[in-house]
Amino acid sequence: xAGLSPSERRLQKELMSLxxxxxxxxxxxxxxxxxxxxxxxxxxxxxxxxxxxQFKFSNKYPFDSPxxxxxxxxxxxxxxxxxxxxxxxxxxxxxxxxxxxxxxxCLSIMSMLSSCKEKQRPPDNAFYVKTCNKNPxxxxxxxxxxxx
Amino acid sequence: xxxxxxxxxxDSGNETSGDDVDFVIDVDNASNKELHSxxxxxxxxxxxxxxxxxxxxxxxxxxxxxxxxxxxxxRILLNYFNWDKEKLMERFFDGxxxxxxxxxxxxxxxxxxxxxxxxxxxxLLGTEECDICFMVFPPTQMTGLECGHxxxxxxxxxxxxxxxxxxxVGQTIACAAHxxxxxxxxxxxxxxxxxxxxxxxYQHLITNSFVECNRLLRWCPSPDCSxxxxxxxxxxxxVACRCxxxxxxxxxxxxxxxxxxxxxxxxxxxxxxxxxxxxxxAANTKECPKxxxxxxxxxxxxxxxxxxxxxxxxxxxxxxxxxxPHGSSWYNCNRYDEDEAKAARDAQEKSRAALQRYLFYxxxxxxxxxxxxxxxxxxxxxxxxxxxxxxxNMSWIEVQFLKKAVDILCQCRQTLxxxxxxxxxxxxxxxxxIFEDNQKDLERATELLSEYLExxxxxxxxxxxxxxxxxxxRYCDGRRMALLDHVHEGYEKDWWxxxx
Numbered sequence: 160x161a162g163l164s165p166s167e168r169r170l171q172k173e174l175m176s177l178x179x180x181x182x183x184x185x186x187x188x189x190x191x192x193x194x195x196x197x198x199x200x201x202x203x204x205x206x207x208x209x210x211x212x213q214f215k216f217s218n219k220y221p222f223d224s225p226x227x228x229x230x231x232x233x234x235x236x237x238x239x240x241x242x243x244x245x246x247x248x249x250x251x252x253x254x255x256x257x258x259x260x261x262x263x264x265c266l267s268i269m270s271m272l273s274s275c276k277e278k279q280r281p282p283d284n285a286f287y288v289k290t291c292n293k294n295p296x297x298x299x300x301x302x303x304x305x306x307x
Numbered sequence: 308x309x310x311x312x313x314x315x316x317x318d319s320g321n322e323t324s325g326d327d328v329d330f331v332i333d334v335d336n337a338s339n340k341e342l343h344s345x346x347x348x349x350x351x352x353x354x355x356x357x358x359x360x361x362x363x364x365x366x367x368x369x370x371x372x373x374x375x376x377x378x379x380x381x382r383i384l385l386n387y388f389n390w391d392k393e394k395l396m397e398r399f400f401d402g403x404x405x406x407x408x409x410x411x412x413x414x415x416x417x418x419x420x421x422x423x424x425x426x427x428x429x430x431l432l433g434t435e436e437c438d439i440c441f442m443v444f445p446p447t448q449m450t451g452l453e454c455g456h457x458x459x460x461x462x463x464x465x466x467x468x469x470x471x472x473x474x475x476v477g478q479t480i481a482c483a484a485h486x487x488x489x490x491x492x493x494x495x496x497x498x499x500x501x502x503x504x505x506x507x508x509y510q511h512l513i514t515n516s517f518v519e520c521n522r523l524l525r526w527c528p529s530p531d532c533s534x535x536x537x538x539x540x541x542x543x544x545x546v547a548c549r550c551x552x553x554x555x556x557x558x559x560x561x562x563x564x565x566x567x568x569x570x571x572x573x574x575x576x577x578x579x580x581x582x583x584x585x586x587x588x589a590a591n592t593k594e595c596p597k598x599x600x601x602x603x604x605x606x607x608x609x610x611x612x613x614x615x616x617x618x619x620x621x622x623x624x625x626x627x628x629x630x631x632p633h634g635s636s637w638y639n640c641n642r643y644d645e646d647e648a649k650a651a652r653d654a655q656e657k658s659r660a661a662l663q664r665y666l667f668y669x670x671x672x673x674x675x676x677x678x679x680x681x682x683x684x685x686x687x688x689x690x691x692x693x694x695x696x697x698x699x700n701m702s703w704i705e706v707q708f709l710k711k712a713v714d715i716l717c718q719c720r721q722t723l724x725x726x727x728x729x730x731x732x733x734x735x736x737x738x739x740x741i742f743e744d745n746q747k748d749l750e751r752a753t754e755l756l757s758e759y760l761e762x763x764x765x766x767x768x769x770x771x772x773x774x775x776x777x778x779x780x781r782y783c784d785g786r787r788m789a790l791l792d793h794v795h796e797g798y799e800k801d802w803w804x805x806x807x
Contacts, residue, residue: 165461167441172441221439222469256485257466258438258456263485 166220173261185265205272210235224255226296236278243288245295349544352537356510361515376416381490387411390520414488456484463499479511530561543568565794567731574728596627596651668731675724682717689713715780719753719787734804745790752783791793
C-alpha cells in the first residue's frame with residue numbers, strides 16, 4: 160500500500176472490510192468503485208425496498224465528514240430525507256467524529272429508517288429542495304427531532 | 308514564534324491549592340517585559356500570545372485555589388461568566404452545580420467517567436489499533452484522555468488541527484471519539500499539536516474572550532496580528548503595536564487626534580449611514596415644505612400632495628409654496644416671489660445647506676483618507692529614489708531625509724483627516740476661527756510637501772530639493788504640533804462647543 164495517502168489507505172481498509180464482512184442489509188456495489196453502497200431495508204416500513212447511498216470523500220477524510228446522499232430512482236420517504244436525497248442526520252455534519260466510518264454511517268441511516276413510524280417527506284421539503292446547495296454539507300442543519 | 312510546551316500550564320495537572328505558591332510566575336517580573344510609551348506619559352506593554360496565555364493562566368489559577376476543578380473547565384466557566392470571578396464563585400457555591408456545568412456546556416468534573424478499555428489488536432499481541440487511521444501501533448505511540456479512547460499521535464495532531472484551523476474551534480474541543488463529551492484540556496492540546504502556527508492560533512482562540520472581557524487589554528486590530536496591548540488604566544491615547552500599527556487604546560480605531568473617540572464614532576456612523584445616499588438625495592429630491600419628508604418627483608404635474616399620512620400638504624413643486632393660491636393654473640408657476648412660497652424655499656434651503664455642509668467636510672475627510680492610501684505607494688517610490696541617489700555619490704545617511712519626509716506627510720494627512728471630523732461638529736467661536744486657520748495652514752503646507760516629493764529628483768537639483776523638502780517637512784511638523792496643542796488646550800479650557 161505504498162504511495163497511498165493516509166486517507167486513501169484508510170478508505171482502502173474500510174472498503175476491504177465492507178466487502179469481506181458487510182453489516183446486515185448493506186452491500187457494496189463493486190462496479191461503481193468504493194464510493195457506492197447499496198442498502199437493502201430491514202423488516203420495517205421499508206421492507207423489501209432497496210436504496211442507494213452515495214459517499215463522497217475529501218482528502219481530509221476522516222477528519223472531514225463524508226458527503227452522504229441517497230441517489231438513484233428510489234429515495235426513501237422519511238421525515239429526515241429530502242426528495243433530492245439530502246439527509247438530515249447530525250453525525251454527517253456537527254457530530255461527525257473521525258472515529259466514525261462508512262459502516263457506522265450506514266448503520267445509523269439504517270436505524271434512522273427502521274425507527275420511522277410514518278412514511279412522509281420533511282414538512283419543508285419543497286422549499287428546501289428548491290433553494291439548497293448541491294452539497295448537503297453546506298446546509299446549516301437544525302436537528303429538531305431526535306426520536307426517529 | 309517559538310512556543311514552549313511548558314509555558315501553558317506550569318503545574319503538572321494536579322490542582323491542589325496548597326502547592327500553587329511554588330508555581331506562581333509573576334508576569335510583571337518576567338525578563339522580557341518592556342514598557343513602551345508612544346506619547347510621553349502613557350505607558351503600556353505589548354503582549355505576545357504566550358504572555359496573554361500566562362496572564363490568563365494566572366487568573367484561572369487564582370480562581371482554582373478556591374474551586375479546585377480542572378484548569379480547562381475553570382477557563383470555560385470563566386468564559387461563560389465573561390471572566391467575572393465573583394459571579395462564578397457565587398454560582399459555583401450557591402447554585403446547583405450540575406445546572407451550572409450544563410449551562411456552560413462542559414461536563415461535570417466531579418462525575419466519574421467510565422473509561423473504555425483500549426482496543427488490543429488481536430493480530431499482534433501488545434499493540435493497539437488507532438480507530439482513525441486503522442493502523443496498528445505499539446502502545447507508546449498511542450495516547451488519549453481520561454475517557455480511555457486512544458488514538459495515535461499523528462491522528463490527534465490532525466484532528467486538533469482540523470478543529471482549530473478549519474472550524475475555528477478552540478474553546479471546547481471534545482475527544483475525537485464519537486459522542487464522547489470529555490474535553491481536550493489546554494495543556495494536552497499544546498502537547499499534541501505540532502505546527503507552531505496552529506499552536507498560536509489555538510492560544511489565540513482560547514485567550515480571545517479573556518482579552519475581550521478585560522478592560523485593560525486590547526487586541527491589536529491590524530489584520531493577522533496576534534499581539535495585544537496591556538495598559539494600567541484606560542485612556543484615549545495612542546499605542547504602537549510591535550507590528551507597527553498605531554491605534555487608540557480606548558476605541559481601537561487608528562490614532563485619531565485631535566478628534567475624540569465619541570465624536571469619531573458618531574461621524575463614522577453618519578458616514579456609513581448616508582454619505583452615498585445623501586449625494587443622490589441632494590441631486591434628485593426636494594423636501595416637503597411642511598413635514599420635511601424627502602420626495603422624489605418621477606413624473607406628473609407640479610401639484611404635489613405629500614404622501615405622509617400625518618401631513619398631506621398640498622404644494623407646488625416649482626416654488627414649494629402652498630398649492631391653494633395657484634388655483635387652476637397648474638402648468639405654470641408664476642408665484643415665485645410671494646412670501647409664503649419664499650418662506651418655504653428658505654426652509655428648504657436651510658436643510659439643504661446642512662447637507663451641503665456635511666458633504667463639504669465629508670469630501671475633505673475622504674480626500675485625505677484617499678491620499679493617505681496613495682502615500683503608501685509613495686514609500687515604495689521614495690525607496691527607489693533613495694537607492695538611485697546612493698548611486699550618485701550620496702551616502703545612506705544623506706538620503707534618509709526622504710523617508711522622514713514621507714513619514715511626516717502621512718502623519719499630517721492623518722491629522723488633517725480627523726480635523727475635518729472635529730470641525731464638522733464644532734460651533735463657531737473665536738477659538739474655532741483660530742483652529743480653522745491652523746487647519747488651513749497645515750493643509751497648504753502638507754499639499755506643498757506632497758508636491759515636492761512627487762517631483763523628479765535629478766543630479767543637478769538634488770541639493771536644492773533636499774534643502775526645500777527638509778524645510779517643508781520641518782514646517783509641516785511644527786504646524787501639526789501647533790494645531791494639536793491648540794485643540795488640546797481647548798479641551799482643557801472648555802473652549803469647544805459642539806453643534807449636534
